[in-house]
Amino acid sequence: MEEMPEKIEIRQRFPEWREMLKPVKKFEEGRLSYISLPKQVDSEFFKMPFGDVERDLHDLKLPENWKELFLEAMKETLEKNRAFKLFMDICVRCGACADKCHYYIGTGDPKNMPVGRAELIRSVYRRYFTLSGKIFGKWAGARELTEDVVRELYYYAYQCSLCRRCSLFCPYGIDTAEIVWWLRRILSRIGLNQRFMTISIEASARTGNHLGLLPGGMAGAIQQGLEELKDVTGFDLHTYINKKGADVLFVAPSGDYFATPHWFVMLGYLLLFNELEEKYGLTVTWSTYASEGGNFGTFHSYEAAQLLNSKIYKEAERLGVSFIIGGECGHMWRDKHQFINTMNNPPKNEEWKRFWENPDLGELAEGLRGVRFDSYASGEHGWIHILEFTAALIEHKKITLDKSRNDHWAATYHDPCNVARGMGLIEEPRYVLRNVMNKFYEMPEHTIKEKTYCCGAGGGLLADEIMDLRMRGVMPRMMAARHVYKKYGVNILLTPCAIDKAQFPHALEYWKIPIEVGGPMEMVGNALVLTAFGEKPEDRQYDLRGEPLNKEEGE
């Protein structure tokens, strides 16, 4: 791989703010998301208004009364959502957020500054919903709602990954991601939905997962995982799918069933669950109905998020489990922590209720007594992240680990936005990594934990047609990765997020940084000694990628 130049220049413009009110007419190739196709939004499960027309940004084919519909949807949002109304009113244009967005940093486009992005819809708000805007028009920063303005709104609503980094730096706590989320919903009312996202939402509503995997495909993938683990460990392992009466329902992002490097994380999950059952009797089941932990509905609208979330609690109740563990998915964690129990009723089965009266794993498997979850999740909620779960097992010395099995890796850790900034899961992944490997190095402080930079493909932006935007947006994260590669010889970037795992391999190649991508549970799987099966630390000869362990330096 050829070396990257030491210096790259991206021109950032700071126009006079009234110039910002002029809608752009030129849409850059590689930054414009395709609009959904008729058959997607008109499907039986995912009905959206005006979804029966094929359109693109140059030819919107809006319904006749589109303006009325748009303003009606906006009025409804302002009335129902106080945060949206507040965020429309209180920005003082101080500029503290301006250079905090990775898309602005990577593109230099002033309308990608968070304040610039919010002004696109705020200017419409002023014109139609404030007295000053109605009277003074553009002098008050207001603008007419025209088709050109709608084009621009769509274009920039899908250049925001809803990462919320900007909100961390805003003295008023304005959350531009929330503004964009509601804007996407308003656009959807006049038939404008992004194609990649709607494909995923529709597939998940129809089959249970974003990839549209049918039960046989999913079960086959898990079976394949067990066969690979036999090659690595020498043991016949098993798992449960749709098992009524299991203790736990496990829900992973669907990328983990077959994509690379996600797959190695899947192997890590399977090893852990086998050890826990063999040693303590804790049973974990997968589900072919609730086969997706992610929820692309979260990137679109409340209604879509609610629809996709509903299946998981229903399945937990049908199977009679006591709680749910969520796998390595970024937005799943915010969706399931922040939204799910405000959208859908939690399971009502006796096992669930009983466990959450005293959330101690000893209630399910005596040997695990003392591993408690009351500080993580209320009983109403019932979700535990796989890394919280693993951290608790390590803390209570319930599993045996051999760190040296990961000595061929020098790792750094990327905090997914929704996991770290969104829901504060910051120390547990680090605690797990420090317990399963010897070489772990942090990227620079201003790029990690709450201040983490987005992977550039979150919020529904993993679409191929916007690869230019993705590669520009990921630039700050890549520069931080390059720093630890050069300084410490880091050779793997670990992240507990399926979208990151899909984005980073492209990004590392694009930015010429020769390191691998993986997830923390892969490292757990490597280090985990299957004591219940009689395994000794020195027995394992291969890692989960099939690479020989204990390689000589330079081999």
Ligand code: SF4
């Ligand atoms: S939420 Fe993230 S992507 Fe969106 S404007 Fe803020 S920093 Fe940029």
Ligand code: SF4
């Ligand atoms: S930091 Fe907050 S108040 Fe300042 S310009 Fe940005 S959104 Fe407006």
